[in-house]
Amino acid sequence: MGTAPASRDVTSYGMGLAAPLALFFLFFFVAPLLQLLWLSLHNDTAALHWGLGQYLHFLTDPFSLSVLGSTLLLGAEVTAVCLVLGFPIAWLYQRVGPRLQTIIILIVLLPLLTSVVVRTFAWIVILGRQGIINATLQSLGIIDTPLKLLYTQFGVVIALAQVQMPLMTLPLITALGRIDPNLDDASCSLGAGSWRTFVRIVLPLSLPGVIAGCTLTYAAAITAFITQSLIGGGQMLFMPMYLYQQASTLQNWPFASAISIIFLLAVLVVVSVFTTLGRLSRGYGGA
Amino acid sequence: MAEAQGGRSLVVDAVTHRYPSGALAVENINLDVKGGEIIALLGPSGCGKTTLLRIIAGFIAQSQGRIIIGDDIVDALPPNRRAVGIVFQNYALFPHLSISENVGYGLAARGIDKATRQREAQRLLELVQLPAMAERLPRQLSGGQQQRVALARALAIKPSILLLDEPFAALDKNLRLDMQIEIKRLHRVSGITTLIVTHDQEEALSMADRVAVLGHGKLEQFGTPSDVYDRPQTLFVNTFVGSSNRMPGVVISADRTAAKVRLDAGAEIIARPAGGVLTEGGRVTVCIRPEHLQFVADETGFAGVVGMSLPLGATVVHEVTTADGSGVKVSQARIGETRALESGAAVRLAPLAPSLANAFPATL
Ligand SMILES: Nc1ncnc2c1ncn2[C@@H]1O[C@H](COP(=O)(O)OP(=O)(O)OP(=O)(O)O)[C@@H](O)[C@H]1O
Ligand SMILES: [Mg+2]
Numbered sequence: 001m002g003t004a005p006a007s008r009d010v011t012s013y014g015m016g017l018a019a020p021l022a023l024f025f026l027f028f029f030v031a032p033l034l035q036l037l038w039l040s041l042h043n044d045t046a047a048l049h050w051g052l053g054q055y056l057h058f059l060t061d062p063f064s065l066s067v068l069g070s071t072l073l074l075g076a077e078v079t080a081v082c083l084v085l086g087f088p089i090a091w092l093y094q095r096v097g098p099r100l101q102t103i104i105i106l107i108v109l110l111p112l113l114t115s116v117v118v119r120t121f122a123w124i125v126i127l128g129r130q131g132i133i134n135a136t137l138q139s140l141g142i143i144d145t146p147l148k149l150l151y152t153q154f155g156v157v158i159a160l161a162q163v164q165m166p167l168m169t170l171p172l173i174t175a176l177g178r179i180d181p182n183l184d185d186a187s188c189s190l191g192a193g194s195w196r197t198f199v200r201i202v203l204p205l206s207l208p209g210v211i212a213g214c215t216l217t218y219a220a221a222i223t224a225f226i227t228q229s230l231i232g233g234g235q236m237l238f239m240p241m242y243l244y245q246q247a248s249t250l251q252n253w254p255f256a257s258a259i260s261i262i263f264l265l266a267v268l269v270v271v272s273v274f275t276t277l278g279r280l281s282r283g284y285g286g287a
Numbered sequence: 288m289a290e291a292q293g294g295r296s297l298v299v300d301a302v303t304h305r306y307p308s309g310a311l312a313v314e315n316i317n318l319d320v321k322g323g324e325i326i327a328l329l330g331p332s333g334c335g336k337t338t339l340l341r342i343i344a345g346f347i348a349q350s351q352g353r354i355i356i357g358d359d360i361v362d363a364l365p366p367n368r369r370a371v372g373i374v375f376q377n378y379a380l381f382p383h384l385s386i387s388e389n390v391g392y393g394l395a396a397r398g399i400d401k402a403t404r405q406r407e408a409q410r411l412l413e414l415v416q417l418p419a420m421a422e423r424l425p426r427q428l429s430g431g432q433q434q435r436v437a438l439a440r441a442l443a444i445k446p447s448i449l450l451l452d453e454p455f456a457a458l459d460k461n462l463r464l465d466m467q468i469e470i471k472r473l474h475r476v477s478g479i480t481t482l483i484v485t486h487d488q489e490e491a492l493s494m495a496d497r498v499a500v501l502g503h504g505k506l507e508q509f510g511t512p513s514d515v516y517d518r519p520q521t522l523f524v525n526t527f528v529g530s531s532n533r534m535p536g537v538v539i540s541a542d543r544t545a546a547k548v549r550l551d552a553g554a555e556i557i558a559r560p561a562g563g564v565l566t567e568g569g570r571v572t573v574c575i576r577p578e579h580l581q582f583v584a585d586e587t588g589f590a591g592v593v594g595m596s597l598p599l600g601a602t603v604v605h606e607v608t609t610a611d612g613s614g615v616k617v618s619q620a621r622i623g624e625t626r627a628l629e630s631g632a633a634v635r636l637a638p639l640a641p642s643l644a645n646a647f648p649a650t651l
Contacts, residue, residue, distance in 0.1 A: 183379050189366045189372065190372075204383050
């Protein structure tokens with residue numbers, strides 16, 4: 001790929017400069033990961049007997065598999081919502097004056113400037129039985145009984161989408177900003193309408209941003225422990241909480257470790273699918 | 288292209304455009320272009336050439352005036368329905384599509400099937416002499432080749448009008464000449480009405496049937512290359528197209544065809560009143576091109592002192608300081624042994640002929 005000469009340049013600075021970070025990663029990331037792997041390869045909670053029992057247990061247990069499935073599905077739903085809502089925002093950003101751009105950026109970044117817990121509680125207020133949505137709909141006479149929004153998949157997806165929105169919008173804004181505005185005009189003068197221009201030109205050229213945004217949003221959404229558990233409540237179980245229960249409440253560290261490893265692999269697979277998709281499309285790095 | 292429709296006429300009718308920021312980019316422009324003509328829009332940077340082009344293409348809606356293509360007023364039509372082909376200054380090829388797909392893009396938008404598209408793209412690539420490049424991506428082509436692809440892409444939709452925005456600005460001199468010839472050749476076979484934006488006067492004079500000179504958003508003159516060069520209507524045109532000495536003076540007597548002017552440099556000469564009526568006693572600026580001044584041995588003309596002489600190949604340019612302290616340039620053809628002029632030599636200068644000195648009312 002075209003990046004090869006650039007990375008060779010970087011190495012000529014000497015690896016010594018990267019050593020502090022490398023050590024940090026070694027102690028606080030690689031070492032715990034290896035310990036996790038070691039733990040997960042034991043059949044009993046005391047970690048005395050080697051074996052693949054924990055993995056077998058997870059992969060043959062319908063409940064565990066359904067938790068994994070619903071977590072991956074949750075990530076896909078949140079990513080889709082963010083993409084559908086975030087793309088128009090990013091598109092708009094490239095077409096308004098500098099003052100509106102500042103306002104849009106501020107709105108996009110706002111979720112990052114407040115604490116996750118605060119944001120999540122705000123959503124509880126909005127989605128609750130006596131919350132803003134239900135109160136409004138009831139006073140308008142549109143519904144008689146409050147809708148169940150909190151503690152549902154829908155509620156979790158909406159709350160997570162809002163929280164993760166900047167991770168989608170910012171890469172999209174960057175990618176769309178790189179597209180030469182003359183390409184729009186060229187397409188139009190060749191007789192293409194706005195829809196064709198969007199599908200054939202804007203979308204493929206913004207693909208690097210779409211891939212980056214999707215990867216970030218997906219990874220953040222499936223691991224969002226606080227939002228998942230507070231909005232999802234007790235009825236909805238996702239991998240982070242499942243993991244937490246096994247480790248903290250049940251003290252089943254080997255099983256928790258196996259869950260972690262499986263979860264990690266599942267995420268890696270999904271992320272590499274995104275990346276491969278991006279590389280297969282010729283728009284990648286083309287602009 | 289044998290099946291070309293011969294090119295439609297284009298009328299720019301009293302077009303004015305003010306950008307939302309308040310900048311008046313073009314003001315009351317009138318152009319009447321016949322079908323099949325090549326027109327050059329010539330003007331200095333920032334004079335509104337691109338703005339006018341984008342108005343014709345439909346990317347900008349003008350504040351006032353009309354655009355008429357053939358018999359149709361197109362102001363209400365979006366760019367994709369105007370059948371105007373445009374080649375952008377930076378080519379604007381689609382970077383993720385192959386050359387063949389780029390050229391066929393306009394045909395795809397018209398719903399033409401893939402096989403026909405490819406055949407047509409191949410034919411056009413042969414026309415611009417790039418038949419072997421169909422499967423490459425734009426970034427794998429040189430600047431001049433990308434330029435040709437952009438041209439082929441614009442021609443593919445069989446536009447009734449072709450707009451080229453500084454098409455050769457990024458090319459080196461040889462390639463530029465090649466492309467100019469290429470455009471001329473394509474124009475001859477296709478007969479498409481063509482508008483070329485340029486700030487290169489040689490390009491404008493050599494390629495166009497007629498040249499529209501723009502200055503500060505206004506149309507200064509619209510005429511044949513020889514009109515613009517030999518009979519400039521404004522001081523701006525005279526100094527922007529070709530080089531010219533500007534010599535201030537006072538009108539002694541004037542009628543419609545000739546004016547007697549007393550130059551501040553100290554001579555009475557006959558000049559052509561170029562920018563309208565001259566009044567006796569009024570201040571004027573007389574423009575004389577360096578190649579239209581000659582050294583004279585008698586007492587006619589005005590006196591000066593030679594400063595520096597620059598041999599520029601076929602011509603020698605002398606810088607002469609006149610009595611009023613201003614400098615003029617004189618260019619002499621280098622025939623045999625041109626008399627060497629010492630720096631500091633006293634000389635007298637006069638225009639070759641009265642029709643070659645243009646007098647414009649002085650603007651204060
Ligand atoms: N989008 C815009 N908003 C406001 N003013 C603009 C805009 N585009 C151009 N202008 C102004 O309008 C005037 C004409 O610009 P234009 O781009 O048409 O010039 P040009 O003749 O094409 O110049 P060049 O030869 O440098 O390309 C300039 O003074 C420019 O600053
Ligand atoms: Mg321009």
